[in-house]
Amino acid sequence: MLIGLSPHHEQFRGEVRDFCGKVAAPALADYDLDQPPSPQQWAQILNHVLDKGILDEYPRTEDGSPDDLAFGLLLEELARTHHVLAYHSLQRLHAPLIFREMLSAEQATRYHAAFNDRRASVAGCFSEPEAGSDVRAAKTTARRTPEGDWILKGRKTWVSGASHAKALIVYARIVNDASEGSLGDCGLFIVTPECGYSTHPIRMMGLRAHDLCEVQFDDVVLPDISRLIGNVDGAVLGTIARARAFQGAIAVGLAQAALDMAIGYARRHNAFGHPIGEYQLVQKLIVEAATGVMTGRLMYVQALNSQMAGDGSTARMESSMAKLYCTQTAWRAVSKAMEVFGSLGLTEECGIERLFRDARMLICPDGTSQIQEMVIGRAYTGLSALAR
Ligand SMILES: Cc1cc2nc3c(=O)[nH]c(=O)nc-3n(C[C@H](O)[C@H](O)[C@H](O)COP(=O)(O)OP(=O)(O)OC[C@H]3O[C@@H](n4cnc5c(N)ncnc54)[C@H](O)[C@@H]3O)c2cc1C
Numbered sequence: 001m002l003i004g005l006s007p008h009h010e011q012f013r014g015e016v017r018d019f020c021g022k023v024a025a026p027a028l029a030d031y032d033l034d035q036p037p038s039p040q041q042w043a044q045i046l047n048h049v050l051d052k053g054i055l056d057e058y059p060r061t062e063d064g065s066p067d068d069l070a071f072g073l074l075l076e077e078l079a080r081t082h083h084v085l086a087y088h089s090l091q092r093l094h095a096p097l098i099f100r101e102m103l104s105a106e107q108a109t110r111y112h113a114a115f116n117d118r119r120a121s122v123a124g125c126f127s128e129p130e131a132g133s134d135v136r137a138a139k140t141t142a143r144r145t146p147e148g149d150w151i152l153k154g155r156k157t158w159v160s161g162a163s164h165a166k167a168l169i170v171y172a173r174i175v176n177d178a179s180e181g182s183l184g185d186c187g188l189f190i191v192t193p194e195c196g197y198s199t200h201p202i203r204m205m206g207l208r209a210h211d212l213c214e215v216q217f218d219d220v221v222l223p224d225i226s227r228l229i230g231n232v233d234g235a236v237l238g239t240i241a242r243a244r245a246f247q248g249a250i251a252v253g254l255a256q257a258a259l260d261m262a263i264g265y266a267r268r269h270n271a272f273g274h275p276i277g278e279y280q281l282v283q284k285l286i287v288e289a290a291t292g293v294m295t296g297r298l299m300y301v302q303a304l305n306s307q308m309a310g311d312g313s314t315a316r317m318e319s320s321m322a323k324l325y326c327t328q329t330a331w332r333a334v335s336k337a338m339e340v341f342g343s344l345g346l347t348e349e350c351g352i353e354r355l356f357r358d359a360r361m362l363i364c365p366d367g368t369s370q371i372q373e374m375v376i377g378r379a380y381t382g383l384s385a386l387a388r
Helices: 007-028 039-049 068-081 083-100 105-110 112-116 232-268 280-308 312-340 342-346 352-361 369-381
Strands: 122-125 141-144 150-160 167-175 183-191 198-201 212-222
Touching (some): 007 039, 007 083, 039 083, 083 232, 105 112, 122 150, 150 183, 183 232, 232 280, 312 352
Antiparallel strands (some): 141 150, 150 212
């Protein structure tokens, strides 16, 4: 049993693994998921995996509160199968969980479908070409009209799930006074596709089945009800901080998949008349990858346990540690696993080079390694390298 997991969590992990083997992997098997699935293919995949219990709702504890640790375990196992389901679950289940708390009763009714549709996701639009790590430097504006609507103008980038989303949550700078155009604080707006915005896919080196887009808002008119009221910066930074341990779990899942492949190959492939797995130097590659995977898993489990214990500042710091360690280590672990395959590991047919490209992608979302290092450094010293 893994340290930090209750018998209930161990059992859940087993159930998820079973689901991945029996339902998720077969549902994905017929598609080339080194490219985005077509809408029809995506609908077919969702038909197979939804309504089986495990991917339908965010896991809950017995008292009904979010079971973040179970969600992390779910993401790891899904990523071990394929990143596309892990990222879809992160988008569909995690983002609405956070922003639902900010909805007024009227908003909850109006946007009910967007926040509860099992086949769609809510996409968080925070990053911009000039505001990634420094998300508060957003230049997208929301200007109030004399009629009380909002006009949204600007461009968001690297947005996960935007083209499939039933709703976007857009972080924009408020223009208080139409005549003077003075810039105030930032606000969050719920933007549904009917409001009219355009999305443009971004082709990346990895996570190619993942829906990553630029989103353009050309004077999009939003009703007043679309503005979320509350602690906006707290919600944005809190969402990002919570997601860091989840990115760690996904990284561990990818690295575990590469490790599984390397172990199988080391057992069956021969050189100098013996399975290469008999050679100590090949075992060393596997041992280094496995040690990184195990350490990463313990780190994200620790961070999510702190999160569930309500230990906010410790959880934030540990989530940054988990994100930093797991994403950097996963990339190295996949590289070690790839070496076990020799030249075959570099070919597309082998499949491990896709994991190498996918793993490298995980270093950026929800804060780069440098940003995590600054969060951890600030927690230990009490001094902020970010506040300049
Ligand atoms: C797969 C993927 C999914 C994503 N999903 C989303 C999403 O759904 N929604 C969304 O809004 N964004 C999303 N992003 C964007 C992601 O959050 C940003 O890419 C990330 O925050 C970094 O911003 P940037 O790329 O603009 O880099 P920049 O902020 O421009 O940084 C460039 C480099 O400078 C370093 N740097 C910046 N500031 C400092 C500093 N103060 N000290 C030291 N070094 C510094 C960075 O670490 C980096 O190495 C996603 C990105 C990826 C790759």
